Every structure is written in C-alpha cells, then in structure tokens.
Amino acid sequence: MYGFRFEDVIVDDDAAADDLQAHLADAHGGKARPLCMCTPAGVPMYVAKVGEHYVIKRMPNTGGTHAPDCASYEPPAELSGLGEVKGEAIQENIEDGVTTLRLDFSLSKTGARIAPAPSGEAADTVRTDGAKLTLRGTLHYLWEEAGLNRWYPAMAGTRSWYVVRKFLLQAAAGKVSKGEPLGRSLYVPESYSQDNAAGITQRRIAHMAALAASGKTRKLMIAIGEVKEIAESRYGFKIVAKHLPDFPFMLSEELHLRLQKRFENELALWDSIEDSHLTFISTFGVGPTGIASIETLAVMVVSVNWIPFEHAYDKLMLDALTVQKRRFVKGLRYNLAENKPLACAVLADVLPKPVALYVQPPGIEQEDEDALSKLIGESDIPSWIWRAGEAMPELPLPSHDSASPGSSLHRRVPPRLSAPMLLAQKEGPESAW
Incomplete structure (x- = not known):
C-alpha cells in the first residue's frame, strides 16, 4: 500500500494515530521532507499544522508526479x-x-x-x-x-x-x-x-x-x-x-x-x-x-x-463512467470563460498515464474545435473525444493493476487533509x- 517515508521509516495508515502524529510533528520541525511512496522514488510532501494536529499535504505543482491512483494525484x-x-x-x-x-x-x-x-x-x-x-x-x-x-x-x-x-x-x-x-x-x-x-x-x-x-x-x-x-x-x-x-x-x-x-x-x-x-x-x-x-x-x-456538470452531455459522460465503475477526476471551470475548452474528466485508473476525456456538444463552431485541438496538442497526457452528435466511442480500458485487489482502489488512504x-x-x- 502507499505509505509515507519519514527518512528511514515508512508509515502507513495502519499505524496508530498518535504514532503518525509523532512522525508528522518531527517532520514539521525537521529539514527532511516526507515522501509519498506511490512511486518507487517517492514524491516529496510537506507537513502543516492545522489547529492542534499535523497533516501531510501535497507540495504545490507536484500533483501530476503522483501515481494516477494516489489520493494526491492531480x-x-x-x-x-x-x-x-x-x-x-x-x-x-x-x-x-x-x-x-x-x-x-x-x-x-x-x-x-x-x-x-x-x-x-x-x-x-x-x-x-x-x-x-x-x-x-x-x-x-x-x-x-x-x-x-x-x-x-x-x-x-x-x-x-x-x-x-x-x-x-x-x-x-x-x-x-x-x-x-x-x-x-x-x-x-x-x-x-x-x-x-x-x-x-x-x-x-x-x-x-x-x-x-x-x-x-x-x-x-x-x-x-x-x-x-x-x-x-x-x-x-x-x-x-x-x-x-x-x-x-x-x-x-x-x-x-x-x-x-x-x-x-x-x-x-x-x-x-x-x-x-x-x-x-x-x-x-x-x-x-x-x-x-x-x-x-x-x-x-x-x-x-x-x-458538478455543465450540460446534459457532461452528465451522460459522468453516468457512463459511474456505471462502468471507473475512477476519475472531474474538471472544473473556475473563472474560465464558457467558450474555452476543458477536459470533462480525467480517467485515473489507466496506467501509467491517465487519459483526459473531452466532450464536444453538437453545433460547436470551428474556432471551438481549433481551441480544443490546441489544448490537446499542448498536453502531455493521452486524450479521448466524444463528439456528442455521434455515438460515444469505447472508453479506454482500465489498467489491470489499478483494478486489482492489491491496488489503492481497495485500500484505505493514509490520513491526509481532504483525502x-x-x-x-x-x-x-x-x-x-
């Protein structure tokens, strides 16, 4: 299972809460960063104090370096x-x-x-x-x-x-x-x-x-x-x-x-x-x-x-993913203008690289197609497109490792803020x- 490495010790969520807090407190006051062991080399994390408790958090701009089936993946x-x-x-x-x-x-x-x-x-x-x-x-x-x-x-x-x-x-x-x-x-x-x-x-x-x-x-x-x-x-x-x-x-x-x-x-x-x-x-x-x-x-x-979903086609995509028992992250628009493309969702059960899913509603303009092509071309992860005026293509199959009993889909996630x-x-x- 994915644990955290504190120097020479790996601690997972089977550890007692007080024991984990002790490791987090030591890491908070020390110079060495704990590592999330979702990858062989580990991904650096940091420890913050919230109230009277310590929590382990993902380092800024490192979400993509975590394994897709890790709770810290972004x-x-x-x-x-x-x-x-x-x-x-x-x-x-x-x-x-x-x-x-x-x-x-x-x-x-x-x-x-x-x-x-x-x-x-x-x-x-x-x-x-x-x-x-x-x-x-x-x-x-x-x-x-x-x-x-x-x-x-x-x-x-x-x-x-x-x-x-x-x-x-x-x-x-x-x-x-x-x-x-x-x-x-x-x-x-x-x-x-x-x-x-x-x-x-x-x-x-x-x-x-x-x-x-x-x-x-x-x-x-x-x-x-x-x-x-x-x-x-x-x-x-x-x-x-x-x-x-x-x-x-x-x-x-x-x-x-x-x-x-x-x-x-x-x-x-x-x-x-x-x-x-x-x-x-x-x-x-x-x-x-x-x-x-x-x-x-x-x-x-x-x-x-x-x-969240933005239109009926978005909802159909979510329904298909849910029925097929897929693991995914839904893309959110934040301040982004309505005519700007974004990934409907990212499949997190496809290894080693997740897949970005895009939904194009019927009747979109050519400039919208061009904007999507540009986004896909500049992205490092594979893409899948459903043009909603056509039949939905087959979704990328989940990787065997991400659905097996030994994967993180079947484990409790180690304690971390907002897991x-x-x-x-x-x-x-x-x-x-």
Missing part, C-alpha cells in the same frame, strides 16, 4: 480552469501551510451600495484575468479541495450533505483572504434534525454574530448550500436551502432577474434532471431584524453523487465547526 492544471488561477488567485505557502486566496468579491458592504451581478457571468469572466477568484471560482476551488470532484466505485451510496459539508469545512481550513481565516466567513448549514433543531439554530446565530455589528461598513459572509426552492416572498424572492427550513436567504427582484438570465442553463438542468442537486454560493449580510439578504450569487448543478477516500468512511457524530 490532473494537469491546464486541463481545467485551475491553471488560470493557480499561483495568482491561489497562493500556497509550504512554510506555514497557509493558502492565500485573492477574491474578486467583497466581504463587506458600505452604505446602500448596489450588489454586482451574480458572479460567473460572461462579462465577469472576461474581466477577471486569473489574479482573483470569482464567486463561482471559489466554489469550484473548495469543491476540488474537498475531493468532491473525484470518484471511485467504493464511494457509491456514501455521499450525503453531512459528508459534503464536512469536507467543505475541512477544505476551508488553512485558507485566508486579506489576512482573515476563510472559515470564519464561511457558513455551510448543518444536516437538519428535528431533535437537534434548537442547538443547530444557536450555533448558526453564534457563527453569524459578527454580521450584526452596526456601523457604516457591514460585514458579509459566504454561504454554501443546496437549494430546496427559489420562491417569491412578499417583497421579492428568497432561496430556501435544504437543511435550513427556518432561515431563508432573501434576494431582490433585480438580483433574481439576473440569476434567471445568467444561470438559465443551470436552472434548466436542475429542473429537468430529477436526481440532480442545485448548489449555491453567495455573499450575504444579516440586518437588524436577523434576516439574511444575498448580495452576490452563483449556482452550480451537481449529480446525485455531488459531481477523497475518506468520503467512504462511516459517518460519525456531526459537530458544527
């Missing part, structure tokens, strides 16, 4: 929108383990300033040069950091809102924006329970207490949740989140109109695909009455397994933050 950034923002909007410091995010939206509001259009619209994406994360880009980043864009067969039936929330909060740990911990500004609703409703409400109020401060400048927070309904209210509209029945997020009629226009495709997919979920990310404030009002908003449609294999573990009692 497809080449240029195959998704990550390549545009990595190193500028997302800056990782391996000395202290802190990742600094540059956001293109504000977490404060002065006076009666009118909220900008929902993040992610075409004009916004053109304006953003990769130096800052849009609201949609922030959601995609946290989704990827949480491992929610990764899939392997043993995950079937294990993902719930409890799991999604748990790993989103873990993904936010160690992230800062303008010197402030992102976790303080992030609200993700707890799984609702009638028996625990009072406690859930009290924790929500406590977490949002800073929003109630009076003054010329009001603080805002980021909310991530699943949409239950978008409905009319007495003076506008509201988003009711699942697991949050008694705390709607209000939005103005103007913002609602812009939502309907900008995210028409996402709303149509959610409406037509029964087992899909519609997730939202917003900045919001809380007024003197305790009511939440949305300032900026973006939405993302995800499959029954919480994997997606942990999603398959049994859920325990939930805590708020």
Whole structure:
C-alpha cells in the first residue's frame, strides 16, 4: 500500500494515530521532507499544522508526479480552469501551510451600495484575468479541495450533505483572504434534525454574530448550500436551502432577474434532471431584524453523487463512467470563460498515464474545435473525444493493476487533509465547526 517515508521509516495508515502524529510533528520541525511512496522514488510532501494536529499535504505543482491512483494525484492544471488561477488567485505557502486566496468579491458592504451581478457571468469572466477568484471560482476551488470532484466505485451510496459539508469545512481550513481565516466567513448549514433543531439554530446565530455589528461598513459572509426552492416572498424572492427550513436567504427582484438570465442553463438542468442537486454560493449580510439578504450569487448543478456538470452531455459522460465503475477526476471551470475548452474528466485508473476525456456538444463552431485541438496538442497526457452528435466511442480500458485487489482502489488512504477516500468512511457524530 502507499505509505509515507519519514527518512528511514515508512508509515502507513495502519499505524496508530498518535504514532503518525509523532512522525508528522518531527517532520514539521525537521529539514527532511516526507515522501509519498506511490512511486518507487517517492514524491516529496510537506507537513502543516492545522489547529492542534499535523497533516501531510501535497507540495504545490507536484500533483501530476503522483501515481494516477494516489489520493494526491492531480490532473494537469491546464486541463481545467485551475491553471488560470493557480499561483495568482491561489497562493500556497509550504512554510506555514497557509493558502492565500485573492477574491474578486467583497466581504463587506458600505452604505446602500448596489450588489454586482451574480458572479460567473460572461462579462465577469472576461474581466477577471486569473489574479482573483470569482464567486463561482471559489466554489469550484473548495469543491476540488474537498475531493468532491473525484470518484471511485467504493464511494457509491456514501455521499450525503453531512459528508459534503464536512469536507467543505475541512477544505476551508488553512485558507485566508486579506489576512482573515476563510472559515470564519464561511457558513455551510448543518444536516437538519428535528431533535437537534434548537442547538443547530444557536450555533448558526453564534457563527453569524459578527454580521450584526452596526456601523457604516457591514460585514458579509459566504454561504454554501443546496437549494430546496427559489420562491417569491412578499417583497421579492428568497432561496430556501435544504437543511435550513427556518432561515431563508432573501434576494431582490433585480438580483433574481439576473440569476434567471445568467444561470438559465443551470436552472434548466436542475429542473429537468430529477436526481440532480442545485448548489449555491453567495455573499450575504444579516440586518437588524436577523434576516439574511444575498448580495452576490452563483449556482452550480451537481449529480446525485455531488459531481458538478455543465450540460446534459457532461452528465451522460459522468453516468457512463459511474456505471462502468471507473475512477476519475472531474474538471472544473473556475473563472474560465464558457467558450474555452476543458477536459470533462480525467480517467485515473489507466496506467501509467491517465487519459483526459473531452466532450464536444453538437453545433460547436470551428474556432471551438481549433481551441480544443490546441489544448490537446499542448498536453502531455493521452486524450479521448466524444463528439456528442455521434455515438460515444469505447472508453479506454482500465489498467489491470489499478483494478486489482492489491491496488489503492481497495485500500484505505493514509490520513491526509481532504483525502477523497475518506468520503467512504462511516459517518460519525456531526459537530458544527
């Protein structure tokens, strides 16, 4: 199994937690880097301290050097929108383990300033040069950091809102924006329970207490949740989140109109695909009455397994991969313009090199074909294309080693921050933050 080498000692996840923490603590204070043993030579990692615990993390820009079936493997950034923002909007410091995010939206509001259009619209994406994360880009980043864009067969039936929330909060740990911990500004609703409703409400109020401060400048927070309904209210509209029945997020009629226009495709997919979920990310404030009002908003449609998709052909691709029990990483767009190509997914069960899967919807322009050809030509990994106006070609077969009982598909992944294999573990009692 893939363990970690600490100088002359290899430690795996069968080791006691205290023993592993001792090795991590020594590595954190030493000069020698631990190695992930997914390759014969090992891949350097680094150790960060999060709260009172030490975690082992992938070194920046080394995701492609890990074995494709390793939890630390990351497809080449240029195959998704990550390549545009990595190193500028997302800056990782391996000395202290802190990742600094540059956001293109504000977490404060002065006076009666009118909220900008929902993040992610075409004009916004053109304006953003990769130096800052849009609201949609922030959601995609946290989704990827949480491992929610990764899939392997043993995950079937294990993902719930409890799991999604748990790993989103873990993904936010160690992230800062303008010197402030992102976790303080992030609200993700707890799984609702009638028996625990009072406690859930009290924790929500406590977490949002800073929003109630009076003054010329009001603080805002980021909310991530699943949409239950978008409905009319007495003076506008509201988003009711699942697991949050008694705390709607209000939005103005103007913002609602812009939502309907900008995210028409996402709303149509959610409406037509029964087992899909519609997730939202917003900045919001809380007024003197305790009511939440949305300032900026973006939405993302995800499959029954919480994997994002952009159109029906994307969804068919995900369904085919899931039915065939394949291991893959879904590409996310971040700030990337809608007309820019990206890999739908990368097959991680094909060795020694994974395969990038591309889906071309019917009716695309020649310039789109040229852009895809350029992307494929500049990539070092093999490609597979489905032009959705034609029958789907046979997918590349999984390598024998990646599907055998001795492969990492059948092992527990060593403890590491945001390891997606942990999603398959049994859920325990939930805590708020």
